[in-house]
Amino acid sequence: MKAVTVSGQVCMAGRPLFAPLTLQLRPGSWTSLLGPSGVGKSTLLRLIADLPIGGTFQGRVENRVPLALMAQDPALLPWLTVRQNAALGARLRGERPDQARLASILEETGLAGHGARYPPELSGGQCQRVALARVLMEDRPLILLDEPFSALDARMRLMMQDLAAGLLKGRTVLMVTHDPAEAARLSDHIFVLTETGLTGLPPPQSQPPRLPGDAATLACQAALLAQLITEGMMP
Structure with missing residues (x-):
């Protein structure tokens, strides 16, 4: 897989x-994107996914590849089982899902004992x-992740971060998040998006997922928070 690259500008009204x-997603790496609300983080995800953005895009997306999207809302169909x-993807395409693969993935995600349950019976x-x-x-x-863990409590968020980091290892991931701690724990590359463009900040040198209390992780988190505060104070 080649690097996926978004270059250009979006206009609204x-x-x-x-x-x-220019945002480049390097193969096999986890990139996190932070920034103020409404600055266009989710718009960039939609551009990469080739979805409508509600505006005009002057630029190009290079090396599009097949992708999957996970958002803050799990968007489960309540009348279908776990x-x-x-x-669901195979079902919508009229394909027969690989039952062995499904069983393996449910085991990996800790859902093996919940396959016959329905979403209203599940926790967040x-x-x-x-x-x-x-x-x-x-x-x-x-894999595109749009604030996938923001609705969870602190303990469950850490558990889901660790789970996702392990199961998505080796894939190319772009995650939009408002949480500097989350970006510091999981990322190989970190960018802050503002009206003036992208600013890259170095992640800790250790391999993700990093311990929440690790000194380098906390230092990265503090640097990201300071950057976000500074950008938020700009006119």
Whole structure:
């Protein structure tokens, strides 16, 4: 897989959403994107996914590849079981899901004993694990994560971060997050998006997922928070 690259500018109602930028997603690496609300982080994800953005894009996306998207809302269908929700992609394409692969993924995500349950019977963390299982069933080289763990409590968020880091290892991942700690723990590359463009900040040198209390992780988290505060104070 070659690097996926977004280059250009988005305008909404004739006004630039952000300055011209270039974002490159390196193969097999985890990139996190932070920034103020409304600056265009999710818009960049939608550009990469070739989805409508509600504005105009002047630029190009190079080396598009098959991808899977996991958002804050797990978007489970309440009338389908855990097993059926995890295999929804195949179902929508009229394909027969690989049952052996499905069983393996449910085991990996800790859902093996919940395959016959329905979403209303699950906790928030379990619903997010079903959404992660659905992404894994798609087996795509590029994974887009749009604040996937933001609705979870602190303990469950850490557990889901560790789970996702392990199961998505070796894939190319772009994650939009508002959480500097999350970016510091998981990322190989970190960018802050503002109206003036992208600013890259170095992650800790250790391999992710990093311990939340590690000194280098905390230092990276503090640097990201300072950058976000500074950008938020700019006119």
